[in-house]
Amino acid sequence: MIRTDSPTAPAKPVEHLEAVTIRFCGDSGDGMQLAGTQFTNTSALFGNDVSTLPDFPAEIRAPAGTLPGVSGFQIRFSSSPIHTPGDKLDALVAMNPAGLKTNIMDLKAGGLLIVNEDEFNPTNLKKANYANNPLDDGSLKSFQLHKIKISTLNKEALADTGLNAKAVDRCKNFFALGLVYWLYGRPVEATLRWIEDKFSKTPDVAQANAKTLRMGYYYGETTESFVVQYVVPTAKIEPGTYRRITGNEATALGFVTAARLANKELFLGSYPITPASTILEELNRFKHYGVKTFQAEDEIAAVTSSIGAAYVGALSITTTSGPGVALKGEGMGLAVMMELPLIIVDVQRGGPSTGLPTKTEQADLLMALFGRHGESPMPVIAARSPSDCYYAAIEASRIAVKYMTPVMLLTDGYLANGSEPWRVPHYADLPGIEIQHPLEKNSVDGYMPYKRDKNLSRPWALPGTPGLEHRVGGLEKADVHGNVSYDPDNHQHMINTRAQKVANVAQDIPPTEILGDAEGDLLIIGWGGTYGSITTAVEQCRSKGFKVSAVHLRYLNPLPPDLGEILRRFDRVLVPELNRGQLRLLLRAMYLVDAEGLNKVKGKPFLVSEIVEKIESMVRQEVSV
Amino acid sequence: MIRTDSPTAPAKPVEHLEAVTIRFCGDSGDGMQLAGTQFTNTSALFGNDVSTLPDFPAEIRAPAGTLPGVSGFQIRFSSSPIHTPGDKLDALVAMNPAGLKTNIMDLKAGGLLIVNEDEFNPTNLKKANYANNPLDDGSLKSFQLHKIKISTLNKEALADTGLNAKAVDRCKNFFALGLVYWLYGRPVEATLRWIEDKFSKTPDVAQANAKTLRMGYYYGETTESFVVQYVVPTAKIEPGTYRRITGNEATALGFVTAARLANKELFLGSYPITPASTILEELNRFKHYGVKTFQAEDEIAAVTSSIGAAYVGALSITTTSGPGVALKGEGMGLAVMMELPLIIVDVQRGGPSTGLPTKTEQADLLMALFGRHGESPMPVIAARSPSDCYYAAIEASRIAVKYMTPVMLLTDGYLANGSEPWRVPHYADLPGIEIQHPLEKNSVDGYMPYKRDKNLSRPWALPGTPGLEHRVGGLEKADVHGNVSYDPDNHQHMINTRAQKVANVAQDIPPTEILGDAEGDLLIIGWGGTYGSITTAVEQCRSKGFKVSAVHLRYLNPLPPDLGEILRRFDRVLVPELNRGQLRLLLRAMYLVDAEGLNKVKGKPFLVSEIVEKIESMVRQEVSV
Amino acid sequence: MSAPMNLPTLTAKDFASDQEVRWCPGCGDYSILAQVKKILPTLGIPKEKFLFVSGIGCSSRFPYYMNTYGMHSIHGRALAIATGAKVANPDLKVWVVTGDGDGLSIGGNHLLHAIRRNVEMVILLFDNRIYGLTKGQYSPTSVHGQKTKTSPLGVVDYPIHPLSVAIAAEATFVARTVDVDVKHLGEVLSAAARHQGTAFVQIYQNCVIFNDNAFEYASDKSIKSDNIVYLEHGKPLIFGKNSDKGIRMNGTHPEVVQLGNGVDASQLLVHDETLGDSSVAFMLSRMSHPEFPEPMGIFRQVVRPTFEGQMTDQLAKARKIWGEANMDLLIQGTETWTVN
Amino acid sequence: MSAPMNLPTLTAKDFASDQEVRWCPGCGDYSILAQVKKILPTLGIPKEKFLFVSGIGCSSRFPYYMNTYGMHSIHGRALAIATGAKVANPDLKVWVVTGDGDGLSIGGNHLLHAIRRNVEMVILLFDNRIYGLTKGQYSPTSVHGQKTKTSPLGVVDYPIHPLSVAIAAEATFVARTVDVDVKHLGEVLSAAARHQGTAFVQIYQNCVIFNDNAFEYASDKSIKSDNIVYLEHGKPLIFGKNSDKGIRMNGTHPEVVQLGNGVDASQLLVHDETLGDSSVAFMLSRMSHPEFPEPMGIFRQVVRPTFEGQMTDQLAKARKIWGEANMDLLIQGTETWTVN
Numbered sequence A, B: 001m002i003r004t005d006s007p008t009a010p011a012k013p014v015e016h017l018e019a020v021t022i023r024f025c026g027d028s029g030d031g032m033q034l035a036g037t038q039f040t041n042t043s044a045l046f047g048n049d050v051s052t053l054p055d056f057p058a059e060i061r062a063p064a065g066t067l068p069g070v071s072g073f074q075i076r077f078s079s080s081p082i083h084t085p086g087d088k089l090d091a092l093v094a095m096n097p098a099g100l101k102t103n104i105m106d107l108k109a110g111g112l113l114i115v116n117e118d119e120f121n122p123t124n125l126k127k128a129n130y131a132n133n134p135l136d137d138g139s140l141k142s143f144q145l146h147k148i149k150i151s152t153l154n155k156e157a158l159a160d161t162g163l164n165a166k167a168v169d170r171c172k173n174f175f176a177l178g179l180v181y182w183l184y185g186r187p188v189e190a191t192l193r194w195i196e197d198k199f200s201k202t203p204d205v206a207q208a209n210a211k212t213l214r215m216g217y218y219y220g221e222t223t224e225s226f227v228v229q230y231v232v233p234t235a236k237i238e239p240g241t242y243r244r245i246t247g248n249e250a251t252a253l254g255f256v257t258a259a260r261l262a263n264k265e266l267f268l269g270s271y272p273i274t275p276a277s278t279i280l281e282e283l284n285r286f287k288h289y290g291v292k293t294f295q296a297e298d299e300i301a302a303v304t305s306s307i308g309a310a311y312v313g314a315l316s317i318t319t320t321s322g323p324g325v326a327l328k329g330e331g332m333g334l335a336v337m338m339e340l341p342l343i344i345v346d347v348q349r350g351g352p353s354t355g356l357p358t359k360t361e362q363a364d365l366l367m368a369l370f371g372r373h374g375e376s377p378m379p380v381i382a383a384r385s386p387s388d389c390y391y392a393a394i395e396a397s398r399i400a401v402k403y404m405t406p407v408m409l410l411t412d413g414y415l416a417n418g419s420e421p422w423r424v425p426h427y428a429d430l431p432g433i434e435i436q437h438p439l440e441k442n443s444v445d446g447y448m449p450y451k452r453d454k455n456l457s458r459p460w461a462l463p464g465t466p467g468l469e470h471r472v473g474g475l476e477k478a479d480v481h482g483n484v485s486y487d488p489d490n491h492q493h494m495i496n497t498r499a500q501k502v503a504n505v506a507q508d509i510p511p512t513e514i515l516g517d518a519e520g521d522l523l524i525i526g527w528g529g530t531y532g533s534i535t536t537a538v539e540q541c542r543s544k545g546f547k548v549s550a551v552h553l554r555y556l557n558p559l560p561p562d563l564g565e566i567l568r569r570f571d572r573v574l575v576p577e578l579n580r581g582q583l584r585l586l587l588r589a590m591y592l593v594d595a596e597g598l599n600k601v602k603g604k605p606f607l608v609s610e611i612v613e614k615i616e617s618m619v620r621q622e623v624s625v
Numbered sequence C, D: 001m002s003a004p005m006n007l008p009t010l011t012a013k014d015f016a017s018d019q020e021v022r023w024c025p026g027c028g029d030y031s032i033l034a035q036v037k038k039i040l041p042t043l044g045i046p047k048e049k050f051l052f053v054s055g056i057g058c059s060s061r062f063p064y065y066m067n068t069y070g071m072h073s074i075h076g077r078a079l080a081i082a083t084g085a086k087v088a089n090p091d092l093k094v095w096v097v098t099g100d101g102d103g104l105s106i107g108g109n110h111l112l113h114a115i116r117r118n119v120e121m122v123i124l125l126f127d128n129r130i131y132g133l134t135k136g137q138y139s140p141t142s143v144h145g146q147k148t149k150t151s152p153l154g155v156v157d158y159p160i161h162p163l164s165v166a167i168a169a170e171a172t173f174v175a176r177t178v179d180v181d182v183k184h185l186g187e188v189l190s191a192a193a194r195h196q197g198t199a200f201v202q203i204y205q206n207c208v209i210f211n212d213n214a215f216e217y218a219s220d221k222s223i224k225s226d227n228i229v230y231l232e233h234g235k236p237l238i239f240g241k242n243s244d245k246g247i248r249m250n251g252t253h254p255e256v257v258q259l260g261n262g263v264d265a266s267q268l269l270v271h272d273e274t275l276g277d278s279s280v281a282f283m284l285s286r287m288s289h290p291e292f293p294e295p296m297g298i299f300r301q302v303v304r305p306t307f308e309g310q311m312t313d314q315l316a317k318a319r320k321i322w323g324e325a326n327m328d329l330l331i332q333g334t335e336t337w338t339v340n
């Protein structure tokens, strides 16, 4: 339903849809991320559940009009709860031939295709490797093609603004956005407010953008080409205050929150790397919350500065992506040995090596577990959705300080950049994180830095505390008193103790939630960013009568204590992962279960349909009663 | 039997033994490594099979007389083939109280104990934390204790040499050595020759050492305290030319040999680290073989300089230990992506972190397999004995150039410093390593750097070759033409291809040798430096009628193709490892076999008895027929 | 260095790969690429002898655009890779392209060590005072107080002076130039290409997207002559729109003087690239805008045996004193025994 | 800085831990340890405020011997750790102990960046021109041609001058001293301890085992006065057994002159630690034995806001312009909507 303060009331027939997946694509310079973000915010404000998938090129700004220069932003908005940005597109907006070329394969047959006809000139067609103009050669006949001269219409709309041609042309994404707003019955107000705010220093630009946005809207309303308007009603959503949040924003917020809950300063040592940099950027905006960010000279300085900060008492984190973790291995090993709390965030991206740096992947799990020399166990947890990064960050912090251990938090490029509505918690409702720094000697012989509590954690005495002076380091230490020890039995004892301490984290793991029945033909086990796709797929299959259940792991090390038992209650186990089977390897080794894999390493998240198909090939369908 | 050119013929009763394990220990400054090495060489020349275990402190020279300053050298010499330096000692030579304190627990009840009585003064006893003098308090009564005033006797022997007191005292290890030579009927000639050679520039020192060596020998012969002389007859050893070799020497030689076999220059980029440094030091002595050593500024420069050298055509290696591997992860990932041949040698030591840097461990296996971000598979092989390092180095080189891949070679501190006699091969008998560098374009469209052969290896065109100019790099590359590609399907294809290429190495793996029956109750699976202990233990148990067999793996990735089938032929599987169960994890995951572990992480190799006990607890003994 | 007779004369085009250049329109990298392609054919060296190595960053895409051998490696490690390549095959002409982040932040240590070893190679530091590829975080050359994505309230790190560091690291060739000053750029590149040792060249490079106009003072034709001074070997340091200003030593320190009124060129500091002592070159590297005009050109150019040359010599020496290679002797070592 | 009244007076002994010192007998490290323990009590700072951080190497065992807070970390990373610690708690007095391998080889980059940021800490570089702990491989300060375990035919790398690099890295305090010159060592350490910013001190340290007598020329009482020159602020550079030689500027270069015969102290270079321009300090850092006497003492000591100080200021500024912390506002961000 369009609100009355929108430009006009609908004048065409309205068709109701449960959910729509739309993608904006065009050149990096075309403002597609902006259009997508605005559309998302508006839809969320409108009351839909939303999920997004931005996709940008590895180049900063590849030559205009070329295939590598294409930037895209996909949004799914729905009247029922959703977990993914959608598989196939219901609608595609392509601002140029290159955008069309690289995105058309994702559009459903019969889907809505809006193209900026102006850009389909010989030069651009050539840049996109089109021999013929696809708008004319019939190759798009299975879609509802709308050829619209967006550039021209935008130019006309802004003819009298006094802006130069280039500035005018830059507004055309708002024309397209306006049109799409009309098409899906969305109000334009939120975007108008945003424009006003954003361009407050250049009111002529603000006015131009606002104007073309409205013109786009009117265009939809008046042109003959669009015969129906689609409406996706508001979703039934848990009451509360909501915001939209990306994974990296949530990670940053989570750590600021954890620090406050623990009554600590937050220290971040980090070196920029895609797709983790925005956590560092976000945290730089929270200096007024006592956040100290240190942009180090490299990843090794990032992790080791964080170790220094941890030793002196900060809640200390380091954020990076795969190549950075590969560099931090030695530093993490030091933190293991010194038993200091530290969180390492790995926003996974496509590898190996530089790989596909702007794409998503889940292929760092085994590195997280084993990527250090010697026996250096470390808890590993993973976030499952953009907003879940917030809670995962808090949980990682809690484990780190409770067990005096470095903790690895795995997220990925899909979560980092993707967004979803988030029902924000009240800070006061969040459980505190308790830390006790000793102020007194803990033995008659003085301060014993390796005298452990019942969890096997050692005390965290802070430099500056009189009388507790002590030394830590990377050489093996005698338990209790902490002096360097080359004693063979002590080494074995410490190796066992460090392992047991990490294993003890299991005592905090809540009973594993099973989506679906507690036993059956097939159990799907996933971890991390595949949560949305897996959950949606399993729900779909279950609704069709397939006896399938799912478990999604937050804790990768240690694994949940009840997992082995759950596994035994299912005939088959399937582990969908965006890697070649890393969790699968772990499950097989731990539980001797013949887990099968559904593996995809394409720099992209799973489509729901990929998982559904696999499930359907594995289990029988119950005739519904 | 003493040869006639030795100081004198035996005058006391002779007892024949099959094998003897002896350890020299004393202060770092006491020359124990030297005495041990000389004894080993002499025994090998004499015709025994020998195996050694040096053990030095982490400090360069901890304060004289202290426990951390103790240095030891253990030798086993035998009249039958042996694989380990022995568990318990038949004889211990302790040059000071600290040496006695830290080594006495390894001496067999009834064993021969020779101590330098002079050093058991109050100061030294205190440094060694002895409340009472153990020579007097009866605590050593279960041993054949020989209190000998070695310092005094040495001083007397050298009274008229004109050397100062300090220089004279430094010779006392040769007195002790001489005595032990007499005791075990070894000739002194080889050591006399060595002394002459070594001290050719200081003839007075040479003469003093030679003299005290003989005096020690005579002392044994004449003193009343020794009533028998022991003789370990020569072993029945495969005919051939032998030398003694340590693991690191063998590794160095293996790579020089591989380079020559491949008709290449050897390039080593390395940064010193214990216990790998001596490979770098050794290779520096082979500059006349065209070996280029580059002592880099750190491990990252070490691995990446090696990558540069590999790209331009060298047989390229980098040598390090665990902490270094942890730093090289990103570089190795680049080599995986660029598909360049490169060998990374990890001489494993006690971890995590700085850990026990001079001790041995096997805890880097999973890091070798998984310690890189993304899916970056790499062949991993391991050496099993000091001399086997030679063949392992050649095999690693062969795999690297044949499959155009980085290869990890795992050895360990025990192999690196331990030594054994080695029947040297004739260079001409070694199979060549074939490499073809393309000189012509491999397609009508030009040179295709990722056009693969039947093994899936890409061609290795060398800079300098006209017409084959091409670029490589860490971003994902399109197969065949090698341009940067963000194409999802290409990424999947390349991920699969790189994995398959590494899997293809399995086609070269010979059928797995089984020690013992091809099926039975218990299969022991080991890898790396535990070969000697496992083999000895299994042979012992088999001779006692236990139905146990053993397999020792050179190839850890890929695993031998016949391994799964072998595993299924045994009821139980035991994996002894100097870690917490890393190969075990792998075997469980790969074969879903409930492999059990015998795990020890004490910075020390397995005792044969530890494995024997475990075997005996697991299988029944057949009554021999 | 003249081309061997049988060599076909190459052109800039021969050095262009078939890959589409993908920097932002207006990026300073284009101009540098053009000049490199222009000067390479003048060296008389066949193109298969060139190896371009880079790390990661916008600038580090460079090798893809050159039709030579090339490696686009990992962040910060180009110099170590280049060292290995040059040592393994001293015949190659190795060029390294790096950025202020790649070369000075994560790669700073390799820079220090490659330079002190004097490995023969040309190092082009594309200095845009920003991390371009990762979208606008500050770099080690970003100015104090600069606002970037990771310094919303201004950078608190003091910037590094790359030329000072290179000189301190025992550099034998050090120069500075600007992306848009194509003639000067070409000359500096030519000199660097001919240097036998490590040639370190800092190039002020404009990042239009994240740090536009950072070097306006040194590149804008209308103002630059007051803000930079060209270094020419054997010539006094004169600058200014009307060539009416100069640099004079006042005790141990340089000062800007107005020419005329009794001050003439003879009192000015005369540039000498070849000084053994690097102190004057260092002093020049400290002259920064706006207090001083910034020197452009070759600060230092001296001769010292190269790393790879010495290594080759040592291999020859080893053969002389340790004997020629004999694999069986090698394998046997110093002590063997025979079992029959 | 005077001690607060209520503070017990500490002695060197209070700073000694209960751990047995395990360097080789005769190692220069002992003397440095003794001096550090001696000067710390004079600073009037409680011992729990000190944090000693080291990497790996013989020298890096140092923290174990100090009864303060300490961390014996991993190879080359002490400075990064120290930076994190100081930033997280600027109240601590952070000392870093490193070696020529630890600090200049693997840790070279962190040295560069810690120094340029001017993080307040004392960096003691124990320079023995060798890798001690790993038993005698050459280091970045080993001399050209030096024979070591990894250079049987002599080192071909040119050595780095640590002070030149530190000065080029924008150091605010740079000094040099010798292990056995205990009085001078103590004075330099005291000055370093009082510096507000990064204080970099190179200490010539004798490794009796692997590089004995490397610094004999600068430490042997019978010859050193001809081989070193003490730098004293405001005083001319005079040296020699009879204080009869000096350093005079000849144009832009220093030269050794014999005093007398018309040459007197007034013509000599007068040392000024506080010069803003670091060029003269750099020039001094280039003076090397045997061409020159090597300067000992404080080359440079200037004031510049510290890294951690600026960061603290920025946090305060952020609270002023961005508002005080409010967790609910933070969590909500800029745009929320309500579902009922």
Ligand SMILES: Cc1ncc(C[n+]2csc(CCOP(=O)(O)OP(=O)(O)O)c2C)c(N)n1
Residues within 6 Å of the ligand: A271, A272, A273, A274, A299, A323, A324, A327, B330, C056, C057, C058, C059, C060, C074, C075, C098, C099, C100, C101, C102, C103, C126, C128, C130, C131, C132, C133, C134, C139
């Ligand atoms: C190990 C690692 N850390 C971080 C990154 C992310 N990264 C890529 S380029 C870059 C900095 C680029 O800056 P610069 O070197 O100045 O090059 P420019 O893009 O400005 O040309 C960073 C931090 C990476 N690719 N790898």
Ligand SMILES: Cc1ncc(C[n+]2csc(CCOP(=O)(O)OP(=O)(O)O)c2C)c(N)n1
Residues within 6 Å of the ligand: A330, B271, B272, B273, B274, B299, B323, B324, B327, D056, D057, D058, D059, D060, D074, D075, D098, D099, D100, D101, D102, D103, D126, D128, D130, D131, D132, D133, D134, D139
């Ligand atoms: C990552 C890593 N690489 C290498 C080593 C081995 N290592 C330990 S100390 C050292 C060099 C020591 O030299 P220096 O810093 O000069 O200290 P010194 O022993 O001379 O005091 C090296 C190479 C290590 N411990 N860790």
Ligand code: SF4
Residues within 6 Å of the ligand: A060, A061, C022, C023, C024, C026, C027, C028, C029, C058, C059, C128, C132, C133, C206, C207, C208, C209, C210
């Ligand atoms: S971001 Fe800057 S440096 Fe990178 S290509 Fe664009 S303009 Fe050039």
Ligand code: SF4
Residues within 6 Å of the ligand: B060, B061, D022, D023, D024, D026, D027, D028, D029, D058, D059, D128, D132, D133, D206, D207, D208, D209, D210
């Ligand atoms: S090896 Fe050298 S530096 Fe190390 S403790 Fe011994 S004398 Fe000192």
Ligand SMILES: [Mg+2]
Residues within 6 Å of the ligand: C057, C099, C100, C101, C126, C127, C128, C129, C130, C131, C132, C139
């Ligand atoms: Mg840059």
Ligand SMILES: [Mg+2]
Residues within 6 Å of the ligand: D057, D099, D100, D101, D126, D127, D128, D129, D130, D131, D132, D139
């Ligand atoms: Mg040293």
